[in-house]
Amino acid sequence: MTTVQDLGRPGYAHLGISASGAADALSLRAGNLLVGNAEGAAALEITLAGGTFEFESAALVALTGADFEAGIPMWTTVDVKPGERVRCGHARSGARCYLCIHGGIEIPLVLGSASTHLLTGLGGLEGRALKRGDILQRGERVWRPAAGVDARPTWSSPTIRITAPANADALCRAAWEVKEDSDRMGLRLRGPTLDRHAGHMLTEGVPLGAIQVPPDGQPIILFVEHQTTGGYPKIANVISADFHAVGQLRPRDQVRFEQVSIDTALTLLQAQEEWLHSLV
Amino acid sequence: MRVVDSSDRSLLLVFDDRISIAAHREVLRLTPRLRSMRGITNVHPAYASILIDFDPLRIDRGDVARTAAELFAEAAAAPWPEPRTVEIPVAYGGEYGPDLEAVAALTGHTPDEVIALHCSAEYLVYFLGFSPGFPYLGGMPESIAAPRLDTPRRRVPAGSVAIGGRQTGVYPMASPGGWRIIGRTPLRLFEPAADPPVLLRMGDHVRFVVRGPI
Numbered sequence: 001m002t003t004v005q006d007l008g009r010p011g012y013a014h015l016g017i018s019a020s021g022a023a024d025a026l027s028l029r030a031g032n033l034l035v036g037n038a039e040g041a042a043a044l045e046i047t048l049a050g051g052t053f054e055f056e057s058a059a060l061v062a063l064t065g066a067d068f069e070a071g072i073p074m075w076t077t078v079d080v081k082p083g084e085r086v087r088c089g090h091a092r093s094g095a096r097c098y099l100c101i102h103g104g105i106e107i108p109l110v111l112g113s114a115s116t117h118l119l120t121g122l123g124g125l126e127g128r129a130l131k132r133g134d135i136l137q138r139g140e141r142v143w144r145p146a147a148g149v150d151a152r153p154t155w156s157s158p159t160i161r162i163t164a165p166a167n168a169d170a171l172c173r174a175a176w177e178v179k180e181d182s183d184r185m186g187l188r189l190r191g192p193t194l195d196r197h198a199g200h201m202l203t204e205g206v207p208l209g210a211i212q213v214p215p216d217g218q219p220i221i222l223f224v225e226h227q228t229t230g231g232y233p234k235i236a237n238v239i240s241a242d243f244h245a246v247g248q249l250r251p252r253d254q255v256r257f258e259q260v261s262i263d264t265a266l267t268l269l270q271a272q273e274e275w276l277h278s279l280v
Numbered sequence: 281m282r283v284v285d286s287s288d289r290s291l292l293l294v295f296d297d298r299i300s301i302a303a304h305r306e307v308l309r310l311t312p313r314l315r316s317m318r319g320i321t322n323v324h325p326a327y328a329s330i331l332i333d334f335d336p337l338r339i340d341r342g343d344v345a346r347t348a349a350e351l352f353a354e355a356a357a358a359p360w361p362e363p364r365t366v367e368i369p370v371a372y373g374g375e376y377g378p379d380l381e382a383v384a385a386l387t388g389h390t391p392d393e394v395i396a397l398h399c400s401a402e403y404l405v406y407f408l409g410f411s412p413g414f415p416y417l418g419g420m421p422e423s424i425a426a427p428r429l430d431t432p433r434r435r436v437p438a439g440s441v442a443i444g445g446r447q448t449g450v451y452p453m454a455s456p457g458g459w460r461i462i463g464r465t466p467l468r469l470f471e472p473a474a475d476p477p478v479l480l481r482m483g484d485h486v487r488f489v490v491r492g493p494i
Contacts (some may be wrong), residue, residue, distance in 0.1 A: 010333070013322035014311060015478045016408040016452075110472050120412060120453055122472055161290055202297065203409070205324025205331025207290035227339065228324050229409030229416075237287035240336065265288035266336055273337060 001047045004124040004136075005098075005175035006106055007040040009113035013205070013228040021224055023047075023247030024065055024096050026044050026276065031064035031100030033279045034077050034151055036142065041104030042114035044130070048250065050088030051132070053099065055080045059138065060102035064151070066094025066248050075152035094144045094248035098266040106137040119185060119225050126237035151279050160245055161257035161265065162211065168259045170194055171211065171219065171236055176255045179218075185225040187249055193217035196233050209238035211244065211275055221246055241272045281306070281352050283345045289336045291344055293352075296328035299418065303328035304406055308483045309355035310348075317347055325407045325482055327416070364484050365402070368450065369491035370441050372398075372463035379460035383426045383443060394462065395490060397421045398441075398448065403486040413452035413470035413478035417486060420448045434456035439465045441488065452478075 005028065008021025021026040022045055029039040044053075050068065059080045063070055071087035072078045074097070080086060088099065107114040107125060116124025125134060162168060176189040194217045206212075210222045212232040221238060222230070223246060238246055239260065249255065260268075282294040287293075293310070296303035304327065314332060319339030324331040334344050345463045372395045373380040384391045403417040425446040436442070436457035441450050444459035451457055452469035469479045480486065 008322040011315075012412075012477075013324045013331075013333070014315065014408065014482070015412060015476070016410060016414050017412045017477075019322060111477065119455075122412075163285070165285065202299065202327050202329070204292065204326040205330045207287045207331060207333055207407075209287060227410050228322075229326050229407070237290075242287050262285060262288050262341075269288065269336065 002050060002130045003045050003047075003116040003118065003128075004042055004107050004114055005045040005116060006042045006114045008115045009111045009123075009200045012111055016228050017111065018117060018119075018225055018228055019196075019208070020113070020115040020123070020184075022098065022115075023135045023224055024244040025247070026244035026272065027065040027096070027247075028098045028100065028149060029276055030075075030279055031062040032097045032104075033276070034062040034064070034075075034149060035060050035102040037100060037102060037104050041100070041139070042107055043101070043105065044099040046088055046099060048095055049090045050097070050099075051130075052085050052087045054085045054172065055082065057082050057138075061086070062100045063088065064100065065097030068097045069207055070097075076150050086228060087250075091213070091250070095250040096247055101138055103141040104139040105145075106139045117139070117225055149279065151276065157242065157245065159256045160242045160269070161239045161260045161264050162236040162257050163239060163265055164259055168236045168257070172257045172259050174256075176219070176257075178249050178251050178255060180251045182249070182251060184223055187221040188221055189219050189221070189255065191218070194219060194235070196217050201231050201233055203229050206230045206234070207237060209240070209243055210234045211236040211238065223247075239268060241265065241268040281349065283348065285341065286331060289334060291332045291334070291341055291348070293330045293332065293348055294328065299327045299406070301404075304404070304483075306352070306355070306358070307407065308361075309358055310352055312349040313355055314348060315354065317344070317351075319344070326409065327406050327430060361468070364481070366480060366484050366486050368441070368465050368467055368488050370399075370463040370465050370488050371491055372441075377462040378463035379426075379429075379442075380423065380462045383424065383460050383462055386426045387424050388422065394424050396475060397424045398462065399488050399490060400433070401487075403448070403488075404485060405480050405482055405484040408478060408480065411455060411470075412472075413450060413480065415449055415469070415480045415484075415486065417448055420446060422446060426460050427449075428458040429460065431472045432456050433461075436461060437464065439467065439469070 008019040069089040121127030322333035442459035
C-alpha cells in the first residue's frame with residue numbers, strides 16, 4: 001500500500017482531528033534532506049510492498065526506510081531519467097520506505113497537510129491509497145544538492161524504549177508479537193495477559209506512542225492515526241526517538257520493551273536529531 | 281490542577297477524577313490559552329483534563345508546566361463566556377433510525393416517548409474527540425440509556441444520531457460504530473474545507489429538534 005504523507009497536521013486535536021503523518025517520520029525527513037527538500041515535504045509512504053513508478057521527466061529522488069528490494073540503491077540520491085521506471089518491491093525486513101522527490105509532491109492540502117488519514121479519508125490523493133494509473137505532480141524545485149551521500153543509519157536498538165510513571169516490569173519482561181490486525185492507528189501485541197489497573201477510566205487525551213491495555217489484557221501501541229482521546233488505561237509510552245522503529249513493525253515481528261527515564265529519552269532524541277542534520 | 285508527565289513530549293493537566301461542571305469550566309477556559317503557547321503542537325481537552333503535546337527540542341517540559349500554571353491562574357480570573365446554543369434537526373426512526381424501536385423496547389418506552397425524551401434535554405458539549413467534530417455530550421435523560429450493540433456495524437452513515445450506554449452523540453463521518461442509531465441529521469458536523477472545519481465547539485449547548493424526512 002502506498003500513500004502520500006508528510007509530517008501530518010498537528011494543531012487540531014481539540015477538534016478531534018488526529019495529526020496523522022508518516023509512520024517513520026525520521027526516514028521521510030532524511031529522504032527529503034537528501035534530495036534538498038524541506039524536511040516535511042510530501043513524499044510517498046510505501047508499506048510492505050510498492051509498485052512501479054514511471055517518471056515523465058527527469059527527477060532527483062531518494063528511497064529511505066526499511067530494506068526493500070528496489071530497482072535503485074537506498075539511502076542515497078539517485079538521478080532518474082525521463083521515462084524511467086523505478087520499481088519498489090517487497091520489504092525484506094521492516095515495513096515502510098519513503099520515495100522522496102526533489103520538489104516534493106503537489107497535492108491539495110487539508111488543514112495544512114498533504115498527509116493521508118485513511119480512517120477518515122482525509123488528505124493525500126482523494127483520501128486513499130494510490131492505485132495503478134494514478135498520476136502525481138511534482139512541486140517546484142529550488143536547488144540541487146550534491147548527490148552520492150550514503151546516509152544509511154548505522155545505529156539501531158534491539159528494544160523499543162518506553163517511559164512510564166511506575167515500574168513497567170510486566171511489559172518489559174515479556175516478548176510480544178505484532179498481530180495481523182495492526183495498522184497506522186495502532187500496533188496490537190500478543191503476549192501474556194497484562195493486569196489492567198482496576199477502576200473506571202475517565203476519557204482523556206492520548207499522546208502518540210501511548211501503550212494502552214484494553215479489557216482483553218493485550219497491549220496496543222497507539223500510532224499516527226490514533227484517536228485524540230481514549231478511555232483505556234495507559235501503562236507506558238514509547239519514546240519519541242523510537243517512533244520510527246514502531247513505524248517499521250510488521251505482523252509477526254517480535255518486540256521487547258525497555259524502560260528508560262524521560263531524561264534518557266530526550267538525550268536519545270537529541271542524538272537522533274544531530275544525526276539527521278548531519279546528512280546535509 | 282495536577283501536572284503529570286505523560287510521555288517525553290506530553291504533559292497531562294488533571295483537574296478532577298470525575299465529570300463535573302467545575303472541571304469542565306476549567307478545561308474550557310484554559311484550552312484556548314494553551315493552544316497559543318510557543319512550542320505546543322496539540323491540545324486534547326477532555327472531561328476533567330487537558331493533554332498537551334509539545335516539541336521537546338523547542339521547549340522544556342518544566343517550562344510548559346510553569347506556563348500552564350500561569351495561564352490557569354489567568355483563566356480562573358477571566359469572565360465566563362456566554363455559551364452558544366446549537367439546534368440539531370433530526371429525522372428520527374425509519375430508515376434513519378434503525379435502532380429506535382429497539383431502544384424503546386429496551387427502555388420501556390414507546391418510540392415517540394424516546395424521541396420526546398431525547399429532545400427534552402439541553403446538552404452540554406464537554407469536548408470534541410474520538411473522531412473529527414465528534415461531541416462528547418452530557419445531559420441525556422437516564423431513562424433512555426441503552427447498551428451498545430453486541431456487534432458494531434461496519435458502517436454508520438454520517439450524521440447518525442445515536443445512544444451508547446448513558447451517552448448520546450452524532451457521528452460526524454461515516455465510520456464503524458457500536459452505538460444504537462435513533463435518527464439522522466442533515467447537518468455536517470465536520471467539513472474539512474470549511475473554517476472552522478467543525479460545527480460544534482467545546483462548551484456549546486445543544487438541543488435536538490424533530491424534523492421531517494431528509
